Amino acid sequence: MPIKKLKPTPEIVASEYLNGDVLNDCMNIIDFLRANKYTPRHVAKNSWEVIVENKERTHTEKQILRRLRIFNDGTWTVTLHFFPEFNDRITDDEVKNFVWSNLDHNKTICHADANGMCPHKKTMDIFGKACADMCCCCQIKITNPTGDDLNHIKTLILTAKEIIKTA
Numbered sequence: 001m002p003i004k005k006l007k008p009t010p011e012i013v014a015s016e017y018l019n020g021d022v023l024n025d026c027m028n029i030i031d032f033l034r035a036n037k038y039t040p041r042h043v044a045k046n047s048w049e050v051i052v053e054n055k056e057r058t059h060t061e062k063q064i065l066r067r068l069r070i071f072n073d074g075t076w077t078v079t080l081h082f083f084p085e086f087n088d089r090i091t092d093d094e095v096k097n098f099v100w101s102n103l104d105h106n107k108t109i110c111h112a113d114a115n116g117m118c119p120h121k122k123t124m125d126i127f128g129k130a131c132a133d134m135c136c137c138c139q140i141k142i143t144n145p146t147g148d149d150l151n152h153i154k155t156l157i158l159t160a161k162e163i164i165k166t167a
Helices: 009-019 020-035 093-101 147-165
Strands: 041-044 047-053 063-072 076-081 120-124 128-134 139-143
Touching: 009 020, 009 063, 020 063, 020 076, 020 147, 047 147, 063 093, 063 147, 093 120, 093 128
Parallel strands: none
Antiparallel strands: 041 047, 047 063, 063 076, 076 139, 120 128
């Protein structure tokens, strides 16, 4: 019988590569996830995602946290999907500005063809502003978030969970 390879937890990797306030901020998000009964799932080296299932609909699961990634250079990132439903559910202007400031316009995971063209690119409405040529998998990416950014990330995660649960 093959031996199952153990995958590291984000807490272990964070404590190995991060220090000081950077470590505390990363642990803040990890503790938030655990406190809300989200289980980070290891997907690649030093990288985790969080998926939520809609129990009322079969085979309906979505990432509420696209990626929490810890780098060996002492930095970490959080990547979230932009759900179009955020437009109706997010009312806080600070959170809206946070999203706009951290949109990852160029590095999206999408369904690109062999020529790198995403067949789903379109103009997306992001909090009342038209954003042209956005991939269907538009992402919000933050490196070494601190202070209010951590709170905005938590708001987006909780809102994404609501969206998935009511889909």
